[in-house]
Amino acid sequence: MSITRVAGFLSALLFSILAATLSEAAGLTIFTPTGTDPDPLTGLVPLVLRPTETKSVGVNLWSDQGEGFVFPDVTCCVDVLTGVQGNPPGLSMSFPPPILFSGRRFPFWPGVFVTPGQTSLAVMTVAAAAGTPPGQYTAKLSAFHPEMGASEQTIFVNVLGPTPADDTVTPCRTQINNVVVGNGTPPVAEVLPLKSAVDAMFSVNAASGKKSFTIAVAATDNRNGWEIDVTGRNPTFGLLRPDEAVVNFANETDEDKDLWTVNSAACGGTNNQHLHMANGQAGSIRISKADTTSLYVRRDVCGFRLFFCWGYRSEPVAVFTEPPFWSFFGGRVATIRWSISR
Incomplete structure (x- = not known):
């Protein structure tokens, strides 16, 4: 089984568990398994980029009441080590409109249509430009609808830099x-x-x-x-x-x-x-x-x-x-x- 299929299976499994857990509570839920664990190496489905890399992240929307268009949003970022809030230079996160068959994006995208008891998918784009400082950051995903309510999720975003070289110095x-x-x-x-x-x-x-x-x-x-x-x-x-x-x-x-x-x-x-x-x-x-x-x-x-x-x-x-x-x-x-x- 390929890594892509494994990640997709894990995403579906985790969200089905979450949906079942929240089925007794009314309202809107936004959730992605990507980035729920912080470590870029041992995390279950970590969100990891190197400078000049772009990744697409599937984000699930679910509600048990009402229906309509929901526009997901993302707020970046908080540096995990320093607690400083703000966009690291070169790191961008957004929910762009879907691409039409012509290769262009919808000019007026109303958002993702959500119906009760059904999982709808939104795609978030995360990009690290050249020169993006390495670090671990948190970002907040959010969604709101006047009938379904509001939901938030915090995920970890890792930007990797080169591994420091060894030396032969004996400390202390x-x-x-x-x-x-x-x-x-x-x-x-x-x-x-x-x-x-x-x-x-x-x-x-x-x-x-x-x-x-x-x-x-x-x-x-x-x-x-x-x-x-x-x-x-x-x-x-x-x-x-x-x-x-x-x-x-x-x-x-x-x-x-x-x-x-x-x-x-x-x-x-x-x-x-x-x-x-x-x-x-x-x-x-x-x-x-x-x-x-x-x-x-x-x-x-x-x-x-x-x-x-x-x-x-x-x-x-x-x-x-x-x-x-x-x-x-x-x-x-x-x-x-x-x-x-x-």
Whole structure:
């Protein structure tokens, strides 16, 4: 089944559920499944554009009383991160009149004709011109009729920019590379790239509509390895903004493992979040862009062994590169499973 047919099926299914739910209430309903989830990658039917791209969005109108022409409208936009209201430069949203057989649009379009108990379709055009700033915005759909009443729906609109390039800089180097117990020269945390993973997920999503992903990550010396599952909303935390994320951390190895948040704007700070997990344990934290710029992981290793280990020390292993960090984690639930430790 093609992506277009899947999207159409989901649209019909979601609207039929909504119509059934609202059948006891009188009035007009405007609804589209497109853009109801915020995340452009894991959302069920996200509304996503890149600069110079135009998309058509089907919007359903339904009423259980009265009939007549209804003219849908859209008000753009509110920036999700800043709360600022106004049209981002280059982003346009409208309900243009239908096209006639001659290729021209109706000169005097009265709107969409709605009859009781029947779903009518309006088509919204969303376009991002070259230079449209990337971001996540909300737009309000609305419809009004003097007999059927009024209805509104808020949807999310994502304008994507290029993924930031990786770098090899270790953020908060002294803090991260500190060995908690023991002496000697501490090992240096390896900087893990993220750009290719972000681009690969969006590429797979565009080709197949896939909504969840598993990324395999290995240290260059092959002594440590992780699996990272990326999914959408979490039932406990609900919808996530693009500047926050939920991180689950699971230890599937023998020795204890640690995950720390990093804030390179305040490397000497003491408010970093921390998870310490023994074998078989798992935990989670909610992070925000306001105080987290990356994550790093540590492991317990034997400091002195004679027949058996007489003491452990904590050593740094890896830290995620900062530039594309929030492009990977932002608005999502990421489960980091430490599966290899030699």
